[in-house]
Amino acid sequence: MLNIALFGPPGAGKGTQSEFLIRKYKLYYISTGDILRKEIDQKTDLGLQAKNIIEAGGLAPDEIIVQLLEKTIKENPDAKGFLFDGFPRTYIQAYILEGLMIKLNTSLNCLISLDVNKEESVKRLLIRGETSGRKDDNESVIRKRLTEYDNKTRPVLQFYKDRGIYIPVNGQQSIEKVSRDIDSIVQKELSKRLFNIVLFGYPGSGRGSQGKALAKKYGLEFVATGPMLDREIKNKTALGNQIKELYESGQLVSDHLVVQLIEKKLEQSKGIKGFIFKGFPRTLVQSYILDGLLKKLGSSISMVIDIEVPTLELISRLDARSKTDACMPYDMSTAKIVKRLHEHETKTIPVITKYNQLHGVTKIDGMGSFDEVFERISQEVENGMKHMR
Numbered sequence: 460m461l462n463i464a465l466f467g468p469p470g471a472g473k474g475t476q477s478e479f480l481i482r483k484y485k486l487y488y489i490s491t492g493d494i495l496r497k498e499i500d501q502k503t504d505l506g507l508q509a510k511n512i513i514e515a516g517g518l519a520p521d522e523i524i525v526q527l528l529e530k531t532i533k534e535n536p537d538a539k540g541f542l543f544d545g546f547p548r549t550y551i552q553a554y555i556l557e558g559l560m561i562k563l564n565t566s567l568n569c570l571i572s573l574d575v576n577k578e579e580s581v582k583r584l585l586i587r588g589e590t591s592g593r594k595d596d597n598e599s600v601i602r603k604r605l606t607e608y609d610n611k612t613r614p615v616l617q618f619y620k621d622r623g624i625y626i627p628v629n630g631q632q633s634i635e636k637v638s639r640d641i642d643s644i645v646q647k648e649l650s651k652r653l654f655n656i657v658l659f660g661y662p663g664s665g666r667g668s669q670g671k672a673l674a675k676k677y678g679l680e681f682v683a684t685g686p687m688l689d690r691e692i693k694n695k696t697a698l699g700n701q702i703k704e705l706y707e708s709g710q711l712v713s714d715h716l717v718v719q720l721i722e723k724k725l726e727q728s729k730g731i732k733g734f735i736f737k738g739f740p741r742t743l744v745q746s747y748i749l750d751g752l753l754k755k756l757g758s759s760i761s762m763v764i765d766i767e768v769p770t771l772e773l774i775s776r777l778d779a780r781s782k783t784d785a786c787m788p789y790d791m792s793t794a795k796i797v798k799r800l801h802e803h804e805t806k807t808i809p810v811i812t813k814y815n816q817l818h819g820v821t822k823i824d825g826m827g828s829f830d831e832v833f834e835r836i837s838q839e840v841e842n843g844m845k846h847m848r
Contacts, residue, residue, distance in 0.1 A: 460538075460539065460540045460541075460565050460757075460759070461484060461486065461539060461540030461568055461645070461648065461649065461652075462540050462541050462542075462543070462560070462565060462566065462567045462568050463480065463486065463540070463541075463542050463543070463567070463568060463569055463570075463571060463645070464542075464543040464546075464547070464556075464567055464569075464570040464571070464619075465477055465480070465542060465543070465544055465570075465571050465573070466570060466571065466572040466573065466612070466615075466616065467572060467573030467574070467575060467630055468575055468577075468580050468605055468608045468609075469580055469584060469601065469604050469605060469608065470575060470579070470580035470581070470582075470583040470584040470587070470601075471573035471574075471575045471580065471630045472573055472575075472630055472634065472637060473544060473573060475634055476573065476637060476638060476641055477542060477544055479638045479641070479642075480542055480641065480645070481542060483642070484539065484540065484645060485538075485539045485540075486538070486539060486540045486541060486542040487531075487535050487538040487539075487540070487541050487542070488541075488542050488544065489528065489531055489532075489541050489542065489543050489544065489546070490544045490545050490546075491519075491524055491527070491528070491545045491546045492545055494527045494528070494531055495509055495519055495524075495527065498527060505523055505526055505527055505530075508523055509523050521551060521552060521555055524546070524552070524555075525555050525559055528546070528556075528559060529559055529562075529563070532559075532563055533563075540568075543556070543567075547615055548611060548612050548615070549611055549612070549614075549615065550614050550615055550618055552615070553615050553618040553619070554618075564754045564755070564757070565757060566757055567619075567624060568624065568648045569624045569625075569626050569644065569648055570616070570619040570624055570625050570626065571626050571628055571641060571644060572616060572625065572626070572627045572628065573628055573630030573637065574627050574628065574629055574630050574631075575630040575631055576631070577602075577605055579631055580601070580605055581598060581601050581602065581605070584601045585597075585598060585601070626644050628640045628641060628644070652758070653731070653732065653733040653734065653753075653756065653758040653761075654677075654679065654732060654733035654761045654762070654843070654844055655733045655734045655735075655736070655753060655758060655759070655760050655761045655762070656673070656679070656733070656734070656735045656736065656760075656761065656762045656763070656764060656840065656843075657736045657740070657749075657760055657762075657763045657764070657814065658670045658673075658735055658736065658737045658764050658766070659763065659764065659765040659766070659807065659810075659811055659820075660765060660766035660767070660768065660825060661768060661770075661773050661800055661803050662773065662777060662787075662789070662796075662799050662800065662803065663768065663772075663773040663774075663776040663777040663780070664766040664767070664768045664773065664825045665766060665768075665825055665829070665832060666737050666738075666766060667683060667685065667737060668829065669766065669829075669832060669833060669836060670683065670735050670737040672833055673735055673833075673836060673837070673840060674735050676837065677732065677733075677840065677844075678731070678732045679731065679732055679733045679734060679735050680724075680728045680731045680733070680734045680735070681734075681735050681737070682721065682724055682725070682734050682735065682736050682737070682739065683736075683737040683738050683739075684712070684717055684720065684721070684737075684738035684739045685737075685738050685787075687720040687721075687724065688702045688706075688712060688716075688717075688720070691720075692706075698716060701716065702716065703788075706787075706788040706789065707788050709788075709789045709795045709798040709799050709802065710802070714742070714744055714745055714748065717739060717745070718745075718748055718752075721739055721748075721749075721752065722752055725752055725753075725756065733758075733761065736749065740810055741803075741806060741807050741810070742806050742807070742810060743806075743809055743810055743813060745810070746810045746813060746814070760814070760818060761843060762818070762821065762839075762840065762843040763811070763814040763815075763818050763819070763820045763821065764820070764821045764823055764836060764839065764840075765811055765820050765821070765822050765823065766823045766825040766832070766836075767822055767823065767824060767825055768825040768826060769826075770800065772826070773800060774793070774796055774797075774800075777790050777796045778790070778793070778796065821839045821843075823835050823836050823839065
């Protein structure tokens with residue numbers, strides 16, 4: 460999720476640049492003024508509270524504003540991010556927004572400040588006043604608004620400077636140049652985002668070898684439950700003994716065993732570009748768990764890939780693998796192979812269906828040589844990375 464606060468004194472061009480950001484990055488625009496007016500018009504409880512205060516000559520308190528912000532964000536779960544305009548206006552509101560972002564398991568990526576000197580702001584607003592018909596576009600009111608911005612809002616910038624996410628832009632350049640500068644900032648922020656792939660496919664589809672190769676090519680962390688569980692078995696831990704029994708009977712390892720290992724892996728991975736998940740999630744329950752684990756990192760699933768191979772080919776591959784050092788416990792007999800394939804059919808296919816509804820699933824033809832399949836997947840991954848940016 461991409462969250463941006465756009466700052467600047469009256470006349471800095473926030474409206475124009477907001478339109479640019481909303482259009483290009485499909486951000487949901489949040490203006491506290493617009494939200495208040497909407498709630499008042501709809502006569503909601505919060506709207507009526509705010510109306511009573513405003514009609515009495517007061518300003519809507521932060522307690523109401525933060526509830527409206529939280530409500531707006533929660534009502535738009537599919538938004539790619541939010542653009543905040545007009546909030547935070549005070550140092551206290553900066554703390555409020557930070558707390559709200561933490562509560563919602565996200566954060567503000569950056570604060571972009573359009574820097575325009577006072578006389579340029581006055582000049583622009585007076586020109587606007589010639590055609591806008593706005594009563595507040597006269598020099599006396601303009602200078603009062605600018606003074607209020609200096610006294611109340613500029614201190615907020617220090618809050619974000621201290622957190623390292625304040626980025627100034629020369630707002631006195633042409634509109635096009637300002638947009639290009641802002642675009643460069645956003646692109647840099649997007650490059651910091653984790654690119655996370657979930658790799659699906661029936662046993663024998665080549666997920667493991669393809670996943671490792673993809674991780675190496677794109678600098679991603681390969682997260683495979685199999686090797687983690689195998690280490691537990693090899694070390695003959697209590698957990699390993701439980702896993703071995705489940706393996707030998709062709710069953711899936713229970714969630715509470717797997718999640719501990721996955722969470723530890725994610726927490727230990729530092730300075731990486733993203734993850735490739737193979738073998739997890741295998742069930743609907745695990746899919747919700749993965750969503751939560753990634754959300755803790757301020758991230759989410761970027762791409763879901765399903766490698767498709769005909770059933771007879773899968774059985775042939777797994778039978779051939781049973782005669783090699785790469786043999787898995789469920790490869791030891793045709794009955795176990797069929798049971799494992801059925802397990803995928805009943806428990807994992809619903810997960811793929813869920814992801815197809817939420818994210819879309821990229822289907823890959825798994826037939827052909829390793830290099831041919833790898834090239835197909837690589838092309839889709841690169842398209843996905845470009846789309847994310």
